[in-house]
Amino acid sequence: MEPGGRRRQQQQQRRLQELRREAAQYYQDHRVPQRMEEALNALFPQRPADLYGELANYFSKFSKAPVICKLVGRKVLDGVGQPTLEVEIYCTVKNYEKRICSTVMSSHSQIPENALPETTEADEKERNDSVNTAVEWVNESLNMMLRGLKPTDQCKVDKILGEYFTKKVEEKKEVQNQEEEEEEEATLALTSCTPSATSLPGKKKSAKPGKKVAVAERPIPPAEPAESVLRGSVAIGGTSLAVAKAGAAVSHIPLYLHIALLKCDQDSLKEMTLPLPMVTLLNCEKISPAKLRLVKEVMLIPPVQLSLKQPSSQVADSKKGRARNTGKKAPLKGKYEILTGTFKSPDEMVDMYVELINKFPFIIALIDPLRKEDRQQWSNICCALGSKCYLIAEDAATYISKLKTDQNINVPMCSGVVLKYINETKVSDLIELTGLLDGQRHITILGSPDGESSDDSLVDLAVGLGARFIKLGGLSRGERVTKYNRLLAIEEELAKNRTLREANLEFIAFAEESQPEKQLSDVLPPPKQDSLPPQLSQPALQVHSLPAQHADLGHPN
Structure with a gap:
């Protein structure tokens, strides 16, 4: 190369270094270097196409975080x-x-x-x-x-x-208290103006001596009142989840990885396990003309050895036209109605489930087999079947934020809970609660609420949180299929990156003594080793039975 050409090349390199320094100074001091584009065009009229990309990558290190x-x-x-x-x-x-x-x-x-x-x-x-x-x-x-x-x-x-949500709750309480005080004052004013009625003599009846009083059967505790939902609370959950998605987007990583990194440090995150899908096969809703009232849903769970693509095609092809509808059970006079006109006591229900699991060992989970208020029988059924299948509480664990904050909340003894992302639930609530459940050997299931949307973030949440199962419903309707497709895509991505770890299912051997009110904060005994039935190692779909809790808690298909 001629001396003049070498000199020009050196000048161009020095000028390029000066431009880099000016650009760095711009991102640090917010001062725009003048005529940068014109200088680049003058210095490099024949510059390669990727020069701008290289400069952009270099300058982006000095930009402010979004x-x-x-x-x-x-x-x-x-x-x-x-x-x-x-x-x-x-x-x-x-x-x-x-x-x-x-x-x-x-x-x-x-x-x-x-x-x-x-x-x-x-x-x-x-x-x-x-x-x-x-x-x-x-x-x-x-x-x-x-x-x-x-x-x-x-x-x-x-x-x-x-x-912000706590402030809104306190404001609502203040309004309610003020309304109650005004109502009491109005009632007292009305009472003072009305003459009180006196009881007439001789009209009071007393119980006759020696009369026998009928002893009623031990009733199931009455249904707990529904939790009040603050109007507008869905804004809290929606905003928290949207911010999590934005955080993943600006970090250029998928949402499930962003959630996993929020839950645990990066050094310990080397492999991830996919949640097993609970695929609804039979749905037994209120429109059913049939008489069976025990089963709410029957679900299929693929074996841990199969990829998601293998069982999903089998469900779609082999189960067409075989769905049947049945009803649900409801408590009456302290008993459960399993067939129309056929009732069983709480003790008989436990015996019936034991017989069912012994007869059909492919059933690996029961969700809400008993009403959540019947905590004594939850304890009994866990001691009887805990080492053979999962006993899952769904309706008892609806309000995530309350489960996280109220240490005295009564949740029945169980193998795990179904969590739903609704109302004022925040992403941090899920991370904290699932971490608590993991430490206490409970399994976590992420489930879709009744009114589903086409947003597939629930799948990323389940993967990132390390949930054992994900409950999405049947392979029908666009908002469900979208989530199943997202699960397939994550499995493919993890397998490609060699970060997919096979799921490991272990049942829990509960203590034999009766424990009527087990709290989520109580640490469960270690799981019994080699407690899975041999059928779970076979490449076949598993049957999941979901008996309903009671008649007023159904989920539309």
Whole structure:
């Protein structure tokens, strides 16, 4: 090369280094170097196409981390046509406002199946008002409170959301207390103006001596009152999940990995286990003309050795046209109705389930085999069947935030719980509670609420949290198939990266002594080794039986 050409090349290299320094100074001091593009064009008229890419990668190291600049909430429809909330997250990325992601919350209803039309109408109005309130919270208060925060700082975001929700709860209590005081004052004023009625002499009846009093059978404890849901609370859960998705997006990693890193440190995260899907085969709902009332759903669970693609095709091909509907059981006078007109006492129910599991060892799990209030029988059935199958509480574990904060909450003795991401639940709540369950040898199941949406974030949550199972329903309807397809995609990605670890199922051998009220905070005994039946090692689909809890708690198909 001629001396003049070598000199020009050296000048160009020095100029390029100066441009790099100027660009770095720009990102540090926010001073824009003048005519950078013109200088590049003058210096490198024949520059390679990837030069801009190299410079962009170099300069990006000095850019500010993305921060939340705007939240947008709107009312949309879920998978069953009910109104629910969508939350969009916008971030400032390299001085530009950019839409990062959105999430659609699933709705959850506790309307009894046999509710009166006016009750259903009132619930629909309350649901609509609640979504409108949630949209207002997102677009106004939460939009201002979260502005400028990093979407990767999930703990800080959830702390702010929790404090805001607590404030709203206290405001509602104050309003209720004021209304109650006004009502009491009005009642006292009315009572003082009304003459009191005196009882007439000789009218009081006393019990006759020697009369026998009938002794009733031990009844099942009455149903616990439904938990009140604060209007607008879905804004808390929707915003928390949307921020988690935004954090994953700006970190350029999938959501399941982002959740896993939030739960445990990166050094210990070398392999991940996929949750086994619980695929509904038979659904037994209120529209059923049949008479059987014991079983609510029958689910299939693939063996741990098979990939998700193997059992899913078998379910779709071999089970067409074989679905049948049955009814559900309901407690009456302290007994469970397993067939129309056929009742069993709580003790007889335990014996019946023992006989069922002994006869059909492929049944590896029972969800809500008894009412959640019947804690004594939960203890008995766990001691009888805990080493042979999973005894799962679903309706007893609906409110995640309450399970996490209330140490005295009575949850029946069980092998594990079904958790649902609803209302004011935050991502940090799930991480904390599943960590607690893991440490106490409970299994975690992530389940879809009644009103499902097409948002497949539930699958990423289940994978990232290390849930043992995921309960999505049958292979039908777009909002469900979307989630199954997401599970298949994650399995393929983990297998490709060689980070997929095979699931390991171990049943729990409970203590033999009766423990009527087992808390989630109680540490369970270690699982019994080699407790799985030999059939679970065979390459075949497993049958999962889900007896219903009682008649007013059904899940639409």
